[in-house]
Amino acid sequence: MPESVSNITAQMPRAKLAGLLLFFLGPAVAIYTLFSIYPLVATMALSTYTSDPSGGRHFVGLANFETLLGDALWSKPFWNAFSNNLIFFAVHMCVQNPIGIALAGLLSLPGLRLKGLYRTVMFLPTMLSVVIVGFSWNLILSPLWGVAAGALKAVGLGSLFAPWLGLESSALVTLALISVWQFVGIPMMLIYAALLNIPEELIDAARVDGLGHFRIFLHIKLPLVLPTISLVSVLTFVANFNAFDLIYSVKGALAGPNFATDILGTFFYRTFFGNQLQLGNPTMGSAVATVMFFIILVGLCLYLFLVQRRIRRYAF
Amino acid sequence: MRRTFKAAMGAELAALALLAGLASAQAGSLKIESWRNDDADIWNSKIIPAFNKHYPDIKIEFAPSAPKEYNAALNARLDGGTAGDLITCRPFDASLALYQKRQLDAVDGLKGMDNFSDVAKAAWQTDDGKTTFCVPIASVIAGFIYNKEAFAKVGVSEPKTLDEFHAVLEKFKKDGTYVPLVMGTADQWEAATMGFQNVGPDYWKGEVGRANLIAGKEKLTDPQYVAAFKEIASWAPYLGSGFQAQTYADSQNLFSLGKGAIYAAGSWDISTFRGQAKFAMGAFPPPQPAGTTDCYISDHTDIAMGVNAASKNKEDAKKFLEWLTTPEFATIYANSLPGFFPLAKTPVKVDDDVAATMVGWRQTCKSTIRNSYQILSRGTPNLENELWNVSAQVVNGKLTPDAAGKQLQDGLDKWYKPAK
Numbered sequence: 001m002p003e004s005v006s007n008i009t010a011q012m013p014r015a016k017l018a019g020l021l022l023f024f025l026g027p028a029v030a031i032y033t034l035f036s037i038y039p040l041v042a043t044m045a046l047s048t049y050t051s052d053p054s055g056g057r058h059f060v061g062l063a064n065f066e067t068l069l070g071d072a073l074w075s076k077p078f079w080n081a082f083s084n085n086l087i088f089f090a091v092h093m094c095v096q097n098p099i100g101i102a103l104a105g106l107l108s109l110p111g112l113r114l115k116g117l118y119r120t121v122m123f124l125p126t127m128l129s130v131v132i133v134g135f136s137w138n139l140i141l142s143p144l145w146g147v148a149a150g151a152l153k154a155v156g157l158g159s160l161f162a163p164w165l166g167l168e169s170s171a172l173v174t175l176a177l178i179s180v181w182q183f184v185g186i187p188m189m190l191i192y193a194a195l196l197n198i199p200e201e202l203i204d205a206a207r208v209d210g211l212g213h214f215r216i217f218l219h220i221k222l223p224l225v226l227p228t229i230s231l232v233s234v235l236t237f238v239a240n241f242n243a244f245d246l247i248y249s250v251k252g253a254l255a256g257p258n259f260a261t262d263i264l265g266t267f268f269y270r271t272f273f274g275n276q277l278q279l280g281n282p283t284m285g286s287a288v289a290t291v292m293f294f295i296i297l298v299g300l301c302l303y304l305f306l307v308q309r310r311i312r313r314y315a316f
Numbered sequence: 317m318r319r320t321f322k323a324a325m326g327a328e329l330a331a332l333a334l335l336a337g338l339a340s341a342q343a344g345s346l347k348i349e350s351w352r353n354d355d356a357d358i359w360n361s362k363i364i365p366a367f368n369k370h371y372p373d374i375k376i377e378f379a380p381s382a383p384k385e386y387n388a389a390l391n392a393r394l395d396g397g398t399a400g401d402l403i404t405c406r407p408f409d410a411s412l413a414l415y416q417k418r419q420l421d422a423v424d425g426l427k428g429m430d431n432f433s434d435v436a437k438a439a440w441q442t443d444d445g446k447t448t449f450c451v452p453i454a455s456v457i458a459g460f461i462y463n464k465e466a467f468a469k470v471g472v473s474e475p476k477t478l479d480e481f482h483a484v485l486e487k488f489k490k491d492g493t494y495v496p497l498v499m500g501t502a503d504q505w506e507a508a509t510m511g512f513q514n515v516g517p518d519y520w521k522g523e524v525g526r527a528n529l530i531a532g533k534e535k536l537t538d539p540q541y542v543a544a545f546k547e548i549a550s551w552a553p554y555l556g557s558g559f560q561a562q563t564y565a566d567s568q569n570l571f572s573l574g575k576g577a578i579y580a581a582g583s584w585d586i587s588t589f590r591g592q593a594k595f596a597m598g599a600f601p602p603p604q605p606a607g608t609t610d611c612y613i614s615d616h617t618d619i620a621m622g623v624n625a626a627s628k629n630k631e632d633a634k635k636f637l638e639w640l641t642t643p644e645f646a647t648i649y650a651n652s653l654p655g656f657f658p659l660a661k662t663p664v665k666v667d668d669d670v671a672a673t674m675v676g677w678r679q680t681c682k683s684t685i686r687n688s689y690q691i692l693s694r695g696t697p698n699l700e701n702e703l704w705n706v707s708a709q710v711v712n713g714k715l716t717p718d719a720a721g722k723q724l725q726d727g728l729d730k731w732y733k734p735a736k
Contacts, residue, residue, distance in 0.1 A: 055395075055417035073696050073730060143558020144566055166502050166560025168714060254701060256504045257560065258709055270701075273388045276505070277693035277700040279409060280388060 040293070047286035057283070064287035078288070080259055081267040082295075084172055088263055089240040091176035092183075097232055099180070100187025105217050107188070108195040119192070123185035130182070134249035137178045141165055165250065168260040175261055179246050183239075187232040194228035195221055227311050234303050241296050244269060264292050345375035346632055347400030349393070351386035352619070358652040366648055367639055374632045394419045394624070401627035402636060405450035405620040407439035408689050415442070415449040420622040422447050426634060428641025435523070435683065436659035439617040443691065450620035451637045454649060454656040455683075457674045458514040458614040461581040461589065463574060464596040466494045470577070474600040478515075478547065481603040485554040488577045496554035498576035499711075500562025507548065507707035508700075510580035513686045515602045516544035517612035522684030530691055532734025536724040543605070545717030549710050560712055583674050586655035590668070599673045601681060615683035617659065650675075695731030702727050 009017060047064055049057045068074045103122060107115060125133065141148050143163045152161045164174040198221055206216050244265025247255055253275045255262035270278065272285025348359070359378040367376065379400055381389045387410055393399035394414065403420060405411040414420045423429065424447060429437075432452050440450035467473065470491050475481040488496035501507050519540040520526070528534040535541075556562055556570060571579040572592040579585070581599070589597060601613055621640060623633040639645055646658035647665070654668035657675045666672040693700040706723055709715035715723070 053413065053416045138563065141561065142566060143561055144556060144570060163558030163561030166500075166558065166562070166712075252503060254504055254704055256705065256708060257501070257712060258705055258714065275698075275701060276704075277409060277689060278698040279413060280391070 043286045043293075044290050046283055047290045049283045051281075051283055064284055065291070068284070068287050068291065074284075077259065077262065077267060078291075081262045081264045084261065085241055085243075085263040087172055088176045088179075088243065089237060091173060092180055092236050092240055093233065095177065096180040096184050097187050097229070097236065100184050100232070101191055101222075101229065103184070103188045104191035104195055105221065107192050108221075109213060119189075122188060125182045126185040128182065130245040131249045133178065133182050134246055137181075138165065138250055141174070166257060168257045171251070171257060172261045175247060175250060178250075179243070182246075186235070187229075190232055191225055191228055194225040198224050224314060227313055230303070230307055230311060234300065237299050237303070238296055241292065241299070264288070264295070268292060344373060344629070344632070345377065346402055346629060346636060347377045347379050348402045348404065348621075349386075349390055349400040349624075350378065350380040350404035351383040351406075352404065353380035353382060355653060356380055362648055362652050363645070366644065367636060370639065371632075371635055374635065376636070394626075397626060399624055399626070401624050401629050401633045403450075403622050403624050405440055405622050407617055407620070407685075409694055411440055411450055411620070411622070412442070414622075415447075419625050420449045421625050421630070422449050423451055423622060423637060424448050426451065426641070427638050431641050431660045431662065433659075433661060435685070436617060438690065439685065440620045440622070450622035451640045452617060452659040453619045453621060453640060454653075455615050455617045455619075455659055456656060457583040457677065458510060458616070459581055459583070459599055459601050459674055459677070460514075460578050461571070461585065461597055461599045461670065462578045463494070463571070463576065464598050465574070466577040466595075467598075469493070474598065475603045476600075478603045478605050482550070485551075485578070489554055494577040495556040495570060495575055497551055497578050497580065498567050498571045499551070499555055499580040500559050500564065500567045501708040501711050502561050502563045502566075504704040504708040506564055506567065506580070507711045508704045509686070510582060511548040511551070511711060512544055512703065512707045513614050513616075513688075514580060515547050516541070516687075517614055517684045518602060518604050518608055518610075519544045519547075520687070521610070522612035522682050526684055526687040526690075529687055530734065535721075536728065537718075537721040541724075542717045542721045545707075545710050545720045547605070548707065549713065549717055552711055552713055555711075583655035583657065583671065586668060586670050586674075587653060589670075590654065597670050599670050601677045611677075611681035612684055613677050613681045614686060615657075615678065616685050616689075619656070692728065692732065697727040697730070699724065699728060 009020075012020070048059060048061055050060045050064065051057050068078060106112070107119060112118075140146050141164055143149060143161070149158070149161045152158050162170065164170040202220060202224075203216060206220050211219070241264060243263060247261050247263060247266050248269065251261045251266075253266055253270050253273075255266045268285060268288045271288050272280055272282055274280035350359075352359075356378055364376045364378065368374070377400075387406065390399060390403065394403075394417075399419075403414070405414075405420070411420065415422075429448065429451070434445070436452045436455075437448050438445070440452065441448050462474070466488070470487055470493075472484045472487055475484050485496040488494050499506055499510060517525070520529075520534070521540075525534060525540065529536070552559075556576070562570075567579070568585065568588055570576050572589050574593065574595050601611060604611055621637060623630060623637060627633055641660065643660065643662045643664065646660050646662065649656065650658050650664045650666050650671075651668070654666065654671035655674075657666075657671075657678075658664050666675055688699045688703050702724055706715055706720040710717060710720045
């Protein structure tokens with residue numbers, strides 16, 4: 001029987017072990033520190049300063065946060081962006097992930113032909129640049145030359161068409177659905193991979209017991225992939241609260257109409273980099289970024305303590 | 317999943333700064349920072365060669381960034397000490413902040429600065445008007461560009477008053493061939509810049525109203541401002557269907573494809589239309605409200621150039637800036653970029669007929685700059701941002717003109733205290 005790894009490392013001279021650790025972990029730690037930890041800490045540090053017109057910076061402690069959350073001029077747009085972000089997230093949870101699960105379930109059906117083709121086609125939008133996605137959907141939904149109006153008219157639903165991207169009531173949900181269209185491939189692939197891991201014997205046994213495809217999926221496969229589904233939910237949460245690019249490319253930094261599509265990302269961008277005549281305010285922008293970080297952190301902690309620990313995993 | 321945009325932004329800025337650093341200028345050469353990447357060709361093939369006829373030894377590199385990221389990239393390079401010698405100046409506070417941080421030098425001593433009027437220099441002066449820190453290059457004029465063929469077909473002529481304007485629009489609507497007025501509200505600034513700031517100056521008497529607003533003698537809730545909002549609110553029935561989702565690029569295409577009759581325009585649109593539109597075009601100034609006699613146009617100072625205080629080659633940079641004040645530069649600039657009008661006092665002959673028409677309005681109407689630009693967009697909430705937002709909402713019919721004025725004034729009152 002080969003010697004186990006822990007024995008090997010235990011017998012190693014300390015210097016050699018340290019060298020080994022440095023060799024394997026060093027690059028990752030260095031890169032992660034340089035590009036993730038350092039910017040994060042620097043951002044938090046910057047958020048405790050304010051700058052004067054001559055360019056000098058002064059330490060102000062938590063004053064930026066008091067302004068951001070306590071002064072209606074800042075807190076109103078902030079909470080508006082936050083609640084829009086929640087809607088954005090809710091649409092992804094209610095539309096993207098169920099569709100992703102359903103597609104994965106269909107793809108994993110035995111005897112399905114052209115599996116590879118479907119998989120590729122459905123994953124394709126994920127690899128497109130957001131700018132291209134924004135531009136294409138802008139054209140598709142355009143009331144002037146979009147195909148959406150014509151397509152609806154062709155099936156007798158022409159009266160349902162509206163300039164969705166321009167209306168306060170529908171712009172945010174429309175953008176969220178465009179984002180769903182783009183990223184639905186990710187939950188699909190992750191869950192599909194998890195479904196493939198389920199042993200054939202389980203499925204066969206169920207079939208022998210007389211279950212059809214749908215009930216097999218509902219009662220056997222779905223409970224077994226729940227850990228992956230919760231992982232997908234957490235990835236969606238993090239990605240949605242960091243989202244920015246689609247809104248910026250379709251609606252610009254002012255996220256109109258009347259800030260109906262403003263999410264934390266665009267709010268941060270305006271604060272940090274400015275917009276037209278609004279000068280960028282790096283210190284206040286850092287405060288916004290820090291609050292965004294804590295929102296995501298709190299969300300992740302809730303998930304870890306309330307969900308992750310209760311999930312049962314099955315080993316095959 | 318997605319990269320976070322913060323990391324992407326940071327990396328981009330760092331890369332830009334690094335590139336700029338590697339290409340840092342040696343003596344005898346100058347580098348120009350600009351957001352006009354559309355014009356790179358004209359700078360390289362016309363403007364710089366013309367300058368080199370006088371000063372063959374000075375090598376000039378035109379190094380533009382994308383307009384959207386210019387301010388951020390420029391600030392990063394100035395802070396990092398890698399910015400070019402000549403800085404293209406945005407109007408008002410963006411450049412004023414650079415001067416206050418001692419990153420731009422004063423240019424008052426330059427030969428030829430007396431060639432510019434006070435209004436021309438206002439966008440690049442300290443609040444007291446004593447120091448100028450950029451040499452004015454050009455302004456843009458707002459008005460309406462129209463399709464001459466459409467006007468001939470429907471049998472209407474250029475409207476002089478708002479009543480005539482509405483009659484023309486109504487006629488186009490009845491005819492049904494053309495979208496009567498091309499403007500969208502999806503990008504918001506169109507409604508503010510080509511709507512409110514375009515027809516508004518006639519109501520608030522241009523510079524008079526602008527100065528009164530800054531002095532606190534007028535409020536945005538006053539009848540003249542509400543009336544301007546009422547006017548743009550009345551355009552909604554004449555805009556293209558689904559104008560709420562019509563972007564600026566959509567508007568440009570709609571008009572240059574010949575599907576629109578009248579286009580709420582900025583003069584910078586001329587060069588785009590020249591390249592694409594196949595029909596004859598004309599332009600008319602904002603039609604006048606009933607009972608007014610003087611006309612005013614939005615003749616907005618938009619672009620200037622200053623010298624980087626940290627430049628190693630200020631001697632040559634100043635020679636270039638002095639050349640910018642000459643009629644020779646003004647003539648080349650005005651004719652290579654129709655729609656950007658030189659600010660020097662010496663009149664310049666413009667060949668493009670639409671551009672010549674628009675610059676001709678300077679003779680009959682009084683010029684003014686956009687009233688939200690000087691001083692009033694310094695605080696939070698930012699007046700210009702608010703103006704984009706409420707103008708789009710007014711045109712969309714989501715906000716009444718009175719409520720729009722009130723929202724703007726309330727926002728302004730929160731931070732702005734006029735000097736007594």
